[in-house]
Amino acid sequence: MDEAGVTPDDIQSIDDIRKLPFMQKKDLREYYPTDTFAAPIKDIARFHASSGTTGKPIVAGYTVHDLECWAEGVARCLTAYGVTREDIVQVSYGYGLFTGGLGAHDGAGKIGCAVLPTSSGNTAKQIMLMKDLGTTCLCCTPSYALFLAETIENEPDVRPEDLKLRVGVFGAEPWTEGMRHALEQKLHIRAYDIYGLTEVSGPGVGGECEFQNGTHLWEDMFYPEIIDPVTLQPVEDGKEGELVFTTLTKEGMPVIRYRTRDLTRLIRERCECGRTAVRMDKILGRSDDMLIIRGVNVFPSQVEAVIMEMPEVTGQYFITVDRVNNIDTFDIDIELKPDYYGDNLSTIERTKQQLSERLVSVLGIKPTLHIVEPGSIERSMGKAKHVNDKRKFKN
Ligand code: DLL
Secondary structure (H helix, E strand, O other), rough: OOOOOOOOOOOOOOHHHHHHHEEEEHHHHHOOOOOOOOOHHHHHEEEEOOOOOOOOOEEEEHHHHHHHHHHHHHHHHHHHHOOOOOEEEEOOOOOOHHHHHHHHHHHHHHHHOOEEOOOOOOOOHHHHHHHHHHOOOEEHHHHHHHHHHHHHOOOOOOOHHOOOOEEEEEEEOOOOHHHHOOOOHOOOOOOEEEEEEEOOOOEEEEEEEOOOOOOOEEOEEEEEEEEOOOOOOEEOOOOEEEEEEOOOOOOOOOOOOOOOEEEEOEEEOOOOOOOOOEEOOOEEEEEOOOOOEEEEEEHHHHHHHHHHOOEEEEEEEEEEEEOOOEEEEEEEEEEEEEEHHHOOOOHHHHHHHHHHHHHHHHHOOOOOOEEEOOOOOOOOOOOOOOOEEEEOOOO
């Protein structure tokens, strides 16, 4: 604040928020573990930590009031999806330092649902309990939901129609409309998006409503802005940019103008559902996840969108980027469903050709496609890893 020359007197209305400097992940890392906390440790009721891939994680601390607000955010989302105290909510997000498990758990508890805290993994047991207890609402990452659906398809004793599943609460990673469609068909559910991040709260910073046309952000608790990630200036309403949050109720670890790195746009038009909370579009990806391949920007979610258009594929894919003789290579492994994989070679070639044409037209760059055996791409129990960029280890 001193460096930016801002004093409390400069802040007279919400528009003055633009005078404040941004916070970033690196600031939280620098003040690891708790130096950005605003409440004394005696008032902290729980810690979580984000899964930093390298170096120190980011530790978040929540007071009792923070946990109540967080549960309120998740409860609003679940209510918007039509979940009530009559529902049995299976929480297959990981429990632990990750906010997914306990966050969904507390939100469902606030509504009075029966919570089944399976956490992630042990898929056969998840499905057995889902069937025997009559789970109606499943909370997990979309990639784990796809794996659960595939496992159910291959399970002779369980058919989706034997299950009571009705609602899917999917988030923690980008996913496409195509993935939504596939999950809704396979699991006989309505699949809803839920968004959040550890530094701001956890799941339930926002969620979709029954119209599935954007994620309502709970603006009374989290003030959103969209900025141009290069100029750092606010963009015009409706334009895409980086999502930034200021927490309005947090006591433990409040953040001011926190740069999420998530790319999306805000939708100000009033939603048909009647909720007044602003909506955001589906997250295209994180700016850190954008691949620049031979000068072209590529998001894994764009690849997923194309793949999910094809009925022949399982929806599993893996991107490998490398640099050979100073030229970027771009390979995508794509799995065919067993029925098609066993088919004659021309089916495989035709699918490959169609995928290749669509990918070129959407991405503006041609990947080398590899049609691989069903089941050969590693399944994820939490957030999926879709990319290996080997260039990072070269100079
Ligand atoms: O992923 C919190 C969460 C748990 C959200 C369960 C939803 C459900 P982090 O591990 O801190 O927290 O990761 C936050 O995940 O900045 C986004 O890049 C991504 N993300 C979260 N939700 C979505 C979503 C949790 N619905 C980071 N769509 C965020 C796209 C999402 N990306």
